[in-house]
Amino acid sequence: MLQNLSKRQREILQLISDGYTSKEIAALLNISNHTVLTHRKNLIEKFKVKNTAQLIKKAWSGILS
Structure with a gap:
């Protein structure tokens, strides 16, 4: 996912x-x-999460996996 950003x-x-x-x-x-704010909204949509906390969690799980 991160490589698509x-x-x-x-x-x-x-x-x-x-x-x-x-x-x-x-x-x-x-x-x-x-x-x-637009970038933040787009990131939340791209990662299919509901908020910033979930965005960070999902992004870090993608880096660690």
Whole structure:
């Protein structure tokens, strides 16, 4: 699953996993908060989960398996 993500999606997923908020991610990457929220929503849909906690759990299980 992770190999199907864009570079930006992987970058945002890593920052989410590191505990950054959407506003912090937006500032770090010099993009709008809305763009970060859109990436987050798309990641949640792509991983077929309901929330950010499940997204991180599923992403990490994909890395470890």
